[in-house]
Amino acid sequence: xxxxxxxxxxxxxxxxxxxxxxxxxxxxxxxxxxxxxxxxxxxxxxxxxxxxxxxxxxxxxxxxxxxxxxxxxxxxxxxxxxxxxxxxxxxxxxxxxxxxxxxxxxxxxxxxxxxxxxxxxxxxxxxxxxxxxxxxxxxxxxxxxxxxxxxxxxxxxxxxxxxxxxxxxxxxxxxxxxxxxxxxxxxxxxxxxxxxxxxxxxxxxxxxxxxxxxxxxxxxxxxxxxxxxxxxxxxxxxxxxxxxxxxxxxxxxxxxxxxxxxxxxxxx
Amino acid sequence: xxxxxxxxxxxxxxxxxxxxxxxxxxxxxxxxxxxxxxxxxxxxxxxxxxxxxxxxxxxxxxxxxxxxxxxxxxxxxxxxxxxxxxxxxxxxxxxxxxxxxxxxxxxxxxxxxxxxxxxxxxxxxxxxxxxxxxxxxxxxxxxxxxxxxxxxxxxxxxxxxxxxxxxxxxxxxxxxxxxxxxxxxxxxxxxxxxxxxxxxxxxxxxxxxxxxxxxxxxxxxxxxxxxxxxxxxxxxxxxxxxxxxxxxxxxxxxxxxxxxxx
Numbered sequence: 429x430x431x432x433x434x435x436x437x438x439x440x441x442x443x444x445x446x447x448x449x450x451x452x453x454x455x456x457x458x459x460x461x462x463x464x465x466x467x468x469x470x471x472x473x474x475x476x477x478x479x480x481x482x483x484x485x486x487x488x489x490x491x492x493x494x495x496x497x498x499x500x501x502x503x504x505x506x507x508x509x510x511x512x513x514x515x516x517x518x519x520x521x522x523x524x525x526x527x528x529x530x531x532x533x534x535x536x537x538x539x540x541x542x543x544x545x546x547x548x549x550x551x552x553x554x555x556x557x558x559x560x561x562x563x564x565x566x567x568x569x570x571x572x573x574x575x576x577x578x579x580x581x582x583x584x585x586x587x588x589x590x591x592x593x594x595x596x597x598x599x600x601x602x603x604x605x606x607x608x609x610x611x612x613x614x615x616x617x618x619x620x621x622x623x624x625x626x627x628x629x630x631x632x633x634x635x636x637x638x639x640x641x642x643x644x645x646x647x648x649x650x651x652x653x654x655x656x657x658x659x660x661x662x663x664x665x666x667x668x669x670x671x672x673x674x675x676x677x678x679x680x681x682x683x684x685x686x687x688x689x690x691x692x693x694x695x696x
Numbered sequence: 697x698x699x700x701x702x703x704x705x706x707x708x709x710x711x712x713x714x715x716x717x718x719x720x721x722x723x724x725x726x727x728x729x730x731x732x733x734x735x736x737x738x739x740x741x742x743x744x745x746x747x748x749x750x751x752x753x754x755x756x757x758x759x760x761x762x763x764x765x766x767x768x769x770x771x772x773x774x775x776x777x778x779x780x781x782x783x784x785x786x787x788x789x790x791x792x793x794x795x796x797x798x799x800x801x802x803x804x805x806x807x808x809x810x811x812x813x814x815x816x817x818x819x820x821x822x823x824x825x826x827x828x829x830x831x832x833x834x835x836x837x838x839x840x841x842x843x844x845x846x847x848x849x850x851x852x853x854x855x856x857x858x859x860x861x862x863x864x865x866x867x868x869x870x871x872x873x874x875x876x877x878x879x880x881x882x883x884x885x886x887x888x889x890x891x892x893x894x895x896x897x898x899x900x901x902x903x904x905x906x907x908x909x910x911x912x913x914x915x916x917x918x919x920x921x922x923x924x925x926x927x928x929x930x931x932x933x934x935x936x937x938x939x940x941x942x943x944x945x946x947x948x949x950x951x952x953x954x955x956x957x958x
Contacts, residue, residue, distance in 0.1 A: 583923035583935060586912025599907050624911075626926050627933075632911045 439528050440513050445506045447496050448476075449516035450523040459515070466505045468496035478505045483543045483554040487695040489516055489525065491539075497531050498540035508532050542681055542688045547666045548580035552629035555604040557691070559613055560672045560679045564693030566614070574674030575617045576654050578638070581666040582626035588664060589636040592621045596634055603629040622657070640664035645685045658682045718789035725781020733774035740766045752823040754816065769816065776809045811863040818856015822849045851878075892944065893930060899945035900929040909955055916954040917943050 445464040448456060456474040459465045467476035470485070480499030486492040493514050500506045510531045515523045543550045556577050567573050578585050596616060602609060604625060613623070621635035642660040651673070658669035663685030671680045672693075681689040709717075740746070749755045749765045758764050763771070783802050826849035833841045858875060861868050887894075904927065909915050911924050915934060920943060922936030932943050 583925040
C-alpha cells in the first residue's frame with residue numbers, strides 16, 4: 429500500500445491549515461499539536477480557539493467546506509490563498525474523509541455573511557431556515573406550499589408593506605424557535621402574503637403584502653412573483669428574505685437583492 | 697414506651713417467649729433491612745438518580761470505594777432499619793439496663809440518619825448547582841464569572857452542613873446568624889444592583905401585555921424618535937436613519953410615548 433500512503437502524504441503536504449468538521453476531542457488535540465486547526469461544526473465542544481459555527485447541517489460536503497472557508501477567512505483564521513486540508517465525516521461514525529482545497533477556489537457566495545452579518549441573530553435565521561425546510565418537506569396536507577419569510581429590520585419592513593387581512597400574530601409573543609411555531613406557520617402558510625420576523629426572532633405579522641421598489645432587482649429568470657418580492661424587499665431594507673418555492677420546492681435566501689443560498693429541503 | 701412493651705409482653709407471655717420474640721425481631725429486622733435496601737435502590741434508579749448524579753465528585757468518590765451514590769444511600773437506609781431492629785430486640789429482651797442511655801440513643805438514631813442524608817444531598821446538590829451555573833455562564837468568556845459557580849456550590853454546602861449539624865444538636869446559632877447576614881447581604885446587593893432591571897422588567901410586562909405601540913410604529917420617547925424595531929422585556933429598540941436607540945422600558949414609562957401618525 430505504499431502507493432496509497434504516498435498519495436495521502438502528498439495530499440496533506442504543506443497545508444496552511446486543517447479544517448476539522450467532526451468534533452472529537454482526541455483528534456482535535458492530536459491535530460492541534462501539529463499546526464493551525466479550525467473547527468467547524470454546530471457546537472464548539474472541544475473549546476477550540478479557531479471555531480466557525482455551522483448553522484445548518486449541510487448534507488453536501490462542498491457546501492460545508494464552502495461555509496467553513498468563508499467563515500475562516502472572515503474571522504481571519506486563514507488568508508485567501510491558503511491551502512486547506514479538510515477532515516470531515518461523510519458517512520456515519522468518525523471522520524472518514526480528507527480533501528484538499530485552495531481557499532480561493534470558491535468565489536465568495538456570501539453564505540457565511542448571510543448568517544453572521546445580517547441584522548437578525550444567526551440563531552433566528554437558522555430557525556427560520558429550519559421552519560422553511562420543514563414546511564417544504566411536509567407541505568400543507570401533502571400538497572406543496574410556498575412561503576415567504578422576511579427576517580430582520582421589521583420596523584422598516586412593516587412600513588414598506590400593508591396587511592392583506594387581520595394579523596393573527598397581533599399582541600402575541602411567538603418566537604420562531606418555539607415548538608408551536610411549526611404548526612402555526614403550517615396553517616397560516618395556506619394564505620397568501622409574507623411573514624415578518626424581527627431581529628430577535630419575534631413573529632411580528634403574517635399576511636403582509638410587500639410593497640418595496642423592485643427597481644434594479646436581478647433574480648434568476650423563471651422565478652415567480654414571490655421570489656421577486658423577496659429579492660426586492662431584501663434590497664430595499666436591511667432584512668433578508670427566505671422563500672420556499674411552491675413550484676420547485678426549493679428554499680432560497682436573498683440578501684441585498686441577491687440570491688445567496690439555494691437548498692433542497694429533501695436533502696435535510 | 698419500649699420498656700412498657702417489654703413488660704406487657706412479659707406479663708402476657710413468659711420470660712422465654714420474650715427472648716424468642718427478640719430473636720424473631722432480629723431476623724425480621726434483617727429481612728426488612730434487606731428489603732428496604734432493595735426498595736430504595738429500585739426507587740432511586742427509577743427516579744433516574746444515577747443519571748442525575750453522574751460525574752459529581754461524591755459519585756466519583758463513592759465509585760472509588762466500589763459503590764455508588766445509590767448504593768451508599770440504600771446501605772444507609774438498610775443500616776438504619778437494622779439498627780432500629782436491634783434496639784427493639786434488645787429492649788424486648790430487656791438485655792440493656794442503663795435505660796437512660798439507650799432511650800437517648802434511640803431518639804438520636806433518626807437524627808443521625810437525617811444528618812447523613814442531608815450531608816450526602818448537600819454534597820451532590822452543591823456540585824450539581826455549580827455545574828449548572830457554570831454551564832449557563834459558559835457563553836460569557838469572563839474569568840471573573842468563574843467565582844459565581846464556586847460561590848453557589850459553597851452556599852449549598854454551607855446550608856447542608858447547617859441542617860446536618862442542627863440535626864445532631866450542635867450549637868449552630870452563630871453559623872445561623874452568619875447565614876442570615878450573608879443572605880440579607882446577597883438580597884440587598886442584588887436589589888441594589890438589579891434595581892433598574894427590575895423596574896424595566898415591570899414596565900416591560902405592561903408594555904408587552906398591552907402593546908401601546910407595535911413594531912413598525914413611529915414613536916418618540918424623550919428625545920429619541922424613530923420606528924420601533926424590537927420590543928423586549930427590558931428594552932425597546934427604535935431606529936431612525938441608521939441610528940438605533942435602545943431605550944430602557946422604565947424610561948418609556950417615565951417620559952411617556954408619543955405615537956406619530958402622519
